[in-house]
Amino acid sequence: MKDTRNASSGGTQIGLAWYLNITLPSLSYKQVGFILAERTIGLGAVLVILGVGTFGLLGFDTSNWTPLIPAFFGVPLLILGLLAQRQRKRSTLLISLAMLLAALAFAGTVSSLAQVPALLSGGTVPRPMAVLEQAITALLTGTYLVVSLRAMVMRRHQRNVAR
Numbered sequence: 001m002k003d004t005r006n007a008s009s010g011g012t013q014i015g016l017a018w019y020l021n022i023t024l025p026s027l028s029y030k031q032v033g034f035i036l037a038e039r040t041i042g043l044g045a046v047l048v049i050l051g052v053g054t055f056g057l058l059g060f061d062t063s064n065w066t067p068l069i070p071a072f073f074g075v076p077l078l079i080l081g082l083l084a085q086r087q088r089k090r091s092t093l094l095i096s097l098a099m100l101l102a103a104l105a106f107a108g109t110v111s112s113l114a115q116v117p118a119l120l121s122g123g124t125v126p127r128p129m130a131v132l133e134q135a136i137t138a139l140l141t142g143t144y145l146v147v148s149l150r151a152m153v154m155r156r157h158q159r160n161v162a163r
Helices: 029-057 066-086 088-120 128-162
Strands: none
Touching: 029 066, 029 088, 029 128, 066 088, 066 128, 088 128
16 A cells, blocks of 8 residues: 555545545644544444344344444444544544454454455355455454554654644
């Protein structure tokens, strides 16, 4: 993930700019924090939709709650993102907690990525819906971690330059 020059503003774009949409130095330190909060809210909402949607696809079977695991991560992420938007002084702490939670979700689901090629090629995989849901969760949380970590580093750099 390399930085690229943005011809329109002359600033440096943070990697995966299509996801984060941050150009430095055009955004202030607080604006970067606000965008991270928005991304956290978005990730939380998508994980809730993924968990509840998978639970619904499997017939709302109350004897098996495991399809709701992404939602169990999504709700706290949603809350942390909303708190980070409203409590500017604590946004770094709140986003850091959200990143820790996303790292836990990533660590718990990344192993399913090894089974995705077999699933896509038509091979037999035990619990294919679970593998697919875990793979989507791993991709979402992994992308969030990379983008958020990069933005936090750039935010700290920007704060140090301003001093």
